Amino acid sequence: MPDPFQSLRGIGDATAQRDVLMANCTTWKVGGPARFMVRAGSVGAVGETIKVAGDLGLPLLVLGRGSNILVSDRGFDGVVLCLVGGLATVRADGELLVAGGGALLESVVVEACDSSLCGLEFMFGIPGTVGGAVIMNAGAYSHWTAEVLAEARTVNEDGGERRYQRFDGKYRQALVPEGEIVTQATFHLVADSVELIRERMNEMRDRRRANQPLGMASAGSVFKNPPGAHAGYLIDRCGLSGRRVGGAVVSEKHANFIVNRGDATASDIRQLMGLVSGEVRSRSGIQLELEVKLVGFESG
Numbered sequence: 001m002p003d004p005f006q007s008l009r010g011i012g013d014a015t016a017q018r019d020v021l022m023a024n025c026t027t028w029k030v031g032g033p034a035r036f037m038v039r040a041g042s043v044g045a046v047g048e049t050i051k052v053a054g055d056l057g058l059p060l061l062v063l064g065r066g067s068n069i070l071v072s073d074r075g076f077d078g079v080v081l082c083l084v085g086g087l088a089t090v091r092a093d094g095e096l097l098v099a100g101g102g103a104l105l106e107s108v109v110v111e112a113c114d115s116s117l118c119g120l121e122f123m124f125g126i127p128g129t130v131g132g133a134v135i136m137n138a139g140a141y142s143h144w145t146a147e148v149l150a151e152a153r154t155v156n157e158d159g160g161e162r163r164y165q166r167f168d169g170k171y172r173q174a175l176v177p178e179g180e181i182v183t184q185a186t187f188h189l190v191a192d193s194v195e196l197i198r199e200r201m202n203e204m205r206d207r208r209r210a211n212q213p214l215g216m217a218s219a220g221s222v223f224k225n226p227p228g229a230h231a232g233y234l235i236d237r238c239g240l241s242g243r244r245v246g247g248a249v250v251s252e253k254h255a256n257f258i259v260n261r262g263d264a265t266a267s268d269i270r271q272l273m274g275l276v277s278g279e280v281r282s283r284s285g286i287q288l289e290l291e292v293k294l295v296g297f298e299s300g
Contacts, residue, residue, distance in 0.1 A: 004056050005036065008079065011052060014038050014045040022075060022295075026066030027127055029217045030266040032075025032296070034061075041085025043183050047159035050181075053079045054157075061295060062181050064129030065104065067219055068136065070273075072296035073266045083131065087183055092117060095189055096150065101131030101182040105138075108187075113201060118192035119148045121200040125208045127220065131182035134175050136291075141207070144169050150188040154180035172224050172291060213251040217260035222273060223288040231280075231288055232256035238279045245272040270297065 008016040016038050022031030036058070040046045053060045059078035063069075083102025090099045090108050092115035099108050109124045122143035123133065132138065133145045134152050146169025154162045157179050167175045176182060208214060223231040235241070235255035243250045247264030250272065251257040258272055277288045 002056070004058065007052050007056060008036055008038055008049070011038065011040070011045055011048045013042040013085075014040040014049065020080065022066070022071040022080075025063060025080075026069060026071060026219070027217060028066075028070060028219050028260055028264075028266075028269060030073070030260060030264060030269060031071030032073050032266075034071075034076045034080040035078060037063075037080040037082065039082045039084045041083075041087060043087070043153075043155060043161060046081070046083070046087070046155045046181055046183060047161075049079065049081055050155065050157065050159050062131065064102065064132040065127055067127040068132060068291070069293045069295050070219065070266055070269055070297075072270075072294075074296055076296045081181070083129075083181075083183065088129075095191060097187045097189055099130045099185055099187070101129065101134075101184060103130045105129065105133060109201065112187075112189060113194060113197045116191055116194055116197070117189035118197045118200070119189040120187060121197060121204055124201045124204040125214075130185045134182045134185050136172055137169055137175050139171075141204070144171075146175055148187045148189060149175060149185060151184075151186040152176050152182055153184040154182050156180045211254055213253045213257050213259050216251070217262075217264075218251070218257045219292050221256045221291050222258050223256055223277070224291045226286050226288065229286065230256075234280050234284055234286060234288070235276055238276075238283050240276055240279060243272065243275065245269075245275065248272045250276060270294070 019033045020037040038049050061080045063080050063082050087100040088102035090103050090111040105123045105126050109120045112120045122140045137145050146167045152164045225231050232255040240250050241252045241255045246268030247261045248268040251259050
């Protein structure tokens with residue numbers, strides 16, 4: 001049986017680490033250690049990581065900014081894959097903006113603005129990566145990734161490369177097949193003045209500051225909005241704003257946010273999720289669906 005760590009260290013254009021504390025890699029600032037973490041800087045390294053992890057029988061988790069996951073206190077007994085280097089770059093090409101799957105959305109929006117390209121302002125302030133935006137069709141204020149996505153390139157579970165150019169932009173549904181890793185996205189934008197683009201970016205920033213608990217450790221919206229309703233409204237109507245389990249608290253500024261007051265554990269947050277979901281179901285008959293991904297828990 002090969003040494004798993006040595007096998008991962010042998011992947012070209014990648015670096016590998018052991019026992020990486022996920023609390024340092026997620027926006028909730030909770031979570032135990034990942035057994036291995038690989039940072040890949042090329043499509044080839046991504047494909048090789050998939051193959052090595054599969055040969056070793058280890059589960060694979062693709063991590064962007066860690067803004068949409070809750071990792072258990074026990075951690076993750078597998079390989080965490082991060083896209084870096086050439087897979088996190090951003091460049092403009094006429095009215096197209098080409099970004100690696102590991103690029104931060106903030107840097108993508110800023111590059112678009114600097115290139116006098118509009119259409120991505122709604123992403124300003126979303127704490128994620130391009131790959132994550134494509135995977136969940138990230139959106140805000142009635143705009144969605146699918147509206148501006150011209151092409152997505154992925155690596156599938158067999159390590160093969162795929163290209164997609166048609167997208168079904170349903171609410172919070174992946175724009176590429178499940179299990180595929182987004183390595184690059186191309187956005188089709190529109191020319192506009194830098195001043196007007198910056199003005200809209202500032203509007204997005206101000207709206208978020210006014211309505212979301214920015215500056216506190218959270219993972220954004222915890223639950224998806226059910227059809228015809230808003231999860232935050234349903235939670236607040238049940239009197240759950242301010243409800244606490246350990247160091248985890250339902251935000252009084254936006255009830256669909258659970259914040260870490262500084263000493264929360266993943267268990268605290270998971271228990272609070274269950275409490276909120278159960279109370280909303282009991283009082284309204286609506287079953288809220290999680291928007292965040294649970295990692296390392298025995299059951300969802």
